[in-house]
Amino acid sequence: MGRFLFETDKFDYKQSLPRGSDNSGRERLRRTCCAFANSDGGFLVFGISDDTKKSPKDRLVGIDSSSDFPQQFGNYPRTCHPSIEWDFLNPPLTLDCGKVLHVVEIPKSWKAPHAAGDRDAGWRFTKRTNQGDEGMAIEEIRSAFLGQYEKRLKLQLLRAELLGLKEDASNGYITNSEELQSSYSLVTYDTTVIESIVADTYSITADDAQLLKALSGIRRVARIANNKIHSFLGVVHLPLTNQGDMLKKHNEYMRSRCQRLVELCDVAMARLDDLLNR
Numbered sequence: 359m360g361r362f363l364f365e366t367d368k369f370d371y372k373q374s375l376p377r378g379s380d381n382s383g384r385e386r387l388r389r390t391c392c393a394f395a396n397s398d399g400g401f402l403v404f405g406i407s408d409d410t411k412k413s414p415k416d417r418l419v420g421i422d423s424s425s426d427f428p429q430q431f432g433n434y435p436r437t438c439h440p441s442i443e444w445d446f447l448n449p450p451l452t453l454d455c456g457k458v459l460h461v462v463e464i465p466k467s468w469k470a471p472h473a474a475g476d477r478d479a480g481w482r483f484t485k486r487t488n489q490g491d492e493g494m495a496i497e498e499i500r501s502a503f504l505g506q507y508e509k510r511l512k513l514q515l516l517r518a519e520l521l522g523l524k525e526d527a528s529n530g531y532i533t534n535s536e537e538l539q540s541s542y543s544l545v546t547y548d549t550t551v552i553e554s555i556v557a558d559t560y561s562i563t564a565d566d567a568q569l570l571k572a573l574s575g576i577r578r579v580a581r582i583a584n585n586k587i588h589s590f591l592g593v594v595h596l597p598l599t600n601q602g603d604m605l606k607k608h609n610e611y612m613r614s615r616c617q618r619l620v621e622l623c624d625v626a627m628a629r630l631d632d633l634l635n636r
Contacts, residue, residue, distance in 0.1 A: 367400065368398075375431060384434070389474045396502065401464075402461070402464065405419060406418060419457070420455060420456075421460060444462055465565075469506060471498075517627055523619065539602035546583075546584050547619070552576070569626055579622065
């Protein structure tokens, strides 16, 4: 507490949630949620007195531990436009007096800009600085909307690339058992665009471990399959007596790799759909 005695661009201290009749306080809290989400994220700490003349210890007034704080606070980021994701320290920090400090994290949002207000009263777009919550300039709002649009386009392009890779993998192996010893597929798998988009959109996908795991698996399996195909093509035209057995072994291996690619693409596309629909 001593280090962060005063509010910064990363911390905002609140003594409590606004009372139901405190409409201006409720609106200020929504604006703070928007400001953190529109900037680099930050923390709201509830249970700290606003009186900066008090000592740090005396400012730790706490909140009644019996209150359903997460449910009560959740109404604020939920009613911003668009709604804002948040997380909280669980369990909260317990003070010597028995009350607690609730710490809420609002991460930087890829869906920014977020606004508080409504259609009749107007929208307020805020950002977080070392001076607290400040209104965003028209140029900043415009840039934020363009950034959101570009991010969504990249995610949609990533999905299209995954769909194309899935189709290639679905047709990348011999399905007719009678042709296992006489035919082979020349399909290879290009993940260059996927790798580029993953790097560009990591700030968006970083919190989705399942999506990142699937994308990593796709690149690994595609690389292994390509290496196998290249080495196979180097020997398939040689006059070997066991060529039929070699073809069968290669086709069976490629079938397992291609089927795995299809599975991973399905997982990644499902996670992307969830991300795009939030």
